[in-house]
Each structure stands twice: as structure tokens, then as C-alpha cells.
Amino acid sequence: MSRRKKNAFFSVDWWSIKMKVFQPIYGSHQRKSEHTPSPCCNSCRIPYIFKHKPTECLFLRYSFHIRRATVSALLGIYILLTAVLAILYFAYQRTPTVKNIYHMCLCVLAIGLYIFCNTKYLATVRLLKIVSYIFWVSLFLLAFISLPLGPWITNQMSVVENIYVVEGVWQLMFVIYCMYLLLPVNFFVTLVLGCVVSLVHIAIILIRLQHITLMVQNWPQVMVNAVLLLVTNAVGILAHHISEKRQRQSFINCHAFFAARLEAQEQGMKLVKTTEMCLPKFMCNEVCSDLTCITTLYVPDKSSPSTMTLSV
Structure with missing residues (x-):
């Protein structure tokens, strides 16, 4: 049993899956088989x-x-x-x-x-x-x-109160950004929740601004809140996509490096055994040391299947 199979990190045979693993999910070159999911399922997949x-x-x-x-x-x-x-x-x-x-x-x-x-x-x-x-x-x-639910929580809908349009905005921005970038949860669930919470906040503010005078006085702040929540969602989506893509890219590079290194070590061991069989014993040590230096300085070729990159 080779060293690659003994290590749990290389439980997946890197050389057998080759380009099939890292094909882009969206592409015209992908073969359609009986196990290919429907277009609806493909449209709901996360691309990275x-x-x-x-x-x-x-x-x-x-x-x-x-x-x-x-x-x-x-x-x-x-x-x-x-x-x-x-x-x-x-x-x-x-x-x-x-x-x-x-x-x-x-x-x-x-x-x-x-x-x-x-x-x-x-x-x-x-x-x-x-x-x-x-x-x-x-x-x-x-x-x-x-959310600005003050009168509904205290049951004081008839009481005239000061309406703070910015109430709860920074908490929502913190929650939305953390859910997008720092939690390993389903992306689509987070996307729906971020959009729904933002829309509900704006709707509650508009409901509480019942009088036209209050709405005219506070509409710039309402627009600023809407822009802040929209930008937070957009930045969260972009940061989540870039972060996940970079993590998978580093995983591919790390896996490819170790796979190429193990392949080079196996080739070096085969060369050493061949040298021991063919050359005299007094020449074997020098040749083996040279072969060891070559295998340690081995750098995989970019055209090799082990250095494949992730296509998104």
C-alpha cells in the first residue's frame, strides 16, 4: 500500500478524478447524462x-x-x-x-x-x-x-412619541455581515433572511411615520438607512463569495503540492532502488544523494493535472 493511501488527507484519489472534480458547474462543455440534475436544480446551486x-x-x-x-x-x-x-x-x-x-x-x-x-x-x-x-x-x-417595535411591544400605539428612524440599523448591519461572512451556514438561507430583515425594518419605519409631515422630515434618513442595508447585503454577498472561493483555491493548491511531492518521492525511491540494482555499492551512495537533492527541489509543472485551478 502506497504512502498516499495511508494518509487520511489523501483518501480521495487525486489522479483518478482529474479534471472532472474541478469542472465549472456552469458550462456548455459539460456532458449530459441520466444523472444530470434538472436546470432548476442547477440554477439553485452555489457556483463555488x-x-x-x-x-x-x-x-x-x-x-x-x-x-x-x-x-x-x-x-x-x-x-x-x-x-x-x-x-x-x-x-x-x-x-x-x-x-x-x-x-x-x-x-x-x-x-x-x-x-x-x-x-x-x-x-x-x-x-x-x-x-x-x-x-x-x-x-x-x-x-x-x-427592529423599531417600541409601540407594539409596550401597547402604546396612541401615545405620541419621538420616532428615531435610525433605531436598530447598526444591529442589523452587524447581524447581516456576520451571517454572510463568518458563519458556515447555507448561503441562500442567509441571503433570504438578510433581504427580509432589511425590508421589514424599512416597512416598520414607514408605518410609524403616519403623518405626511413626519415622513417629509425624515425621508432623507429613511433613504440613508435603505442604502446602508442594501450596501451591507451587497458587501456581505461579495465578501462571502470571495472568501469561499479563495479557501477552496488554497485547498486545491495545498492538495496539489502534497500530491506532487509524494509522487516525486515515490519516483525518487524507484530510482534509488534501480540504482542499487545496477551500480556498484561504492558508487551508489553518491548517486542516491544526488537523486535525493533532485526530488527535494522538484517543482510540479503548471500543465500537470495536480496543479489544476478552480474555475468559477
Whole structure:
């Protein structure tokens, strides 16, 4: 059994899958077979994922520790944010409120996730995905409580109050950006949630501005809020796409380098054995040392199948 098969990192046979793994998902050169999904399924696919399922699983194992560290760091920031918001609301109102208790519950949930994320029990990609989706729900709850729902929560619709158009905008921007860039969750679910939360915020502001005079006075700030939320969604989508593409590109380069290095070492071992069989013993040591230097300085050719790049 070769060294490549012994190593778990090379459980996928790199040389057999070749260009089939890294073909672009959208392309006219792709052969249609009986297993080809429908055009509707193709239109719903994420363009940067690997089409070969074992390779995608290998990439998830390769990036597991990086994603785990990212989720853990984001949980730490989230704990600090919710704790500070709970303390500020309590210091301002001088009494327990709905938002105060809400933020405290979110803080306790985040502390539990943070403790579990830093234990040895979180050792699989599936558990990390479950933790990420629970955290995703917690971020959604933070976005929901950040919406300007003051009169609906306090049941004081008839009371004339000061309307703050910028209420909850920075919380929504934080939640949207974190969901796009830092959480390993489904991209389309995050996209739908980001757009829906932004539209709901703008709609609630317009509903609360019932009088025309209030709407005329505050329409520039409403437009600024809409532009900020739109730009946040656009930047999140672009950053998510670039980040995922670069991670997969680095995975391909790393895998190709080690595969080429192992191939060079195998060829060097074959040459050494051939030299030992053909040359006298007093010449064998010098020739073997030269062959070892050649294999260590081996650089794979760019036209080799092992240096394939990801086409998106």
C-alpha cells in the first residue's frame, strides 16, 4: 500500500478524478447524462462548491479548525455585545424591560454555545454546523428585537412619541455581515433572511411615520438607512463569495503540492532502488544523494493535472 493511501488527507484519489472534480458547474462543455440534475436544480446551486461530493467533504475536514475558531471568536464578540446591551438598557430604564431580559437570554445562550465550542466534544463537521445554525437563530432573534417595535411591544400605539428612524440599523448591519461572512451556514438561507430583515425594518419605519409631515422630515434618513442595508447585503454577498472561493483555491493548491511531492518521492525511491540494482555499492551512495537533492527541489509543472485551478 502506497504512502498516499495511508494518509487520511489523501483518501480521495487525486489522479483518478482529474479534471472532472474541478469542472465549472456552469458550462456548455459539460456532458449530459441520466444523472444530470434538472436546470432548476442547477440554477439553485452555489457556483463555488465542488461538484465531486467526496472532495467537498474533504475540504470541510480541511477547513474545520479554521471555521471552528471563527465561530468561537464570533461567539465571544456576541457575548460581549449582548451583555453590554443588557446592562445599558437596565441602567437607562432602571427596571427590567422586555429588551433587557431578551438580551440576557441571548447572552446566556451564547455562553453555552461558546463553552461547547471550546470543548473536545465539538470534533465533527456536523456538530459545528448544528452549533452554527443555533447561533444563526440567535442572531436572527437579535435582529428581530432590534427592529423599531417600541409601540407594539409596550401597547402604546396612541401615545405620541419621538420616532428615531435610525433605531436598530447598526444591529442589523452587524447581524447581516456576520451571517454572510463568518458563519458556515447555507448561503441562500442567509441571503433570504438578510433581504427580509432589511425590508421589514424599512416597512416598520414607514408605518410609524403616519403623518405626511413626519415622513417629509425624515425621508432623507429613511433613504440613508435603505442604502446602508442594501450596501451591507451587497458587501456581505461579495465578501462571502470571495472568501469561499479563495479557501477552496488554497485547498486545491495545498492538495496539489502534497500530491506532487509524494509522487516525486515515490519516483525518487524507484530510482534509488534501480540504482542499487545496477551500480556498484561504492558508487551508489553518491548517486542516491544526488537523486535525493533532485526530488527535494522538484517543482510540479503548471500543465500537470495536480496543479489544476478552480474555475468559477
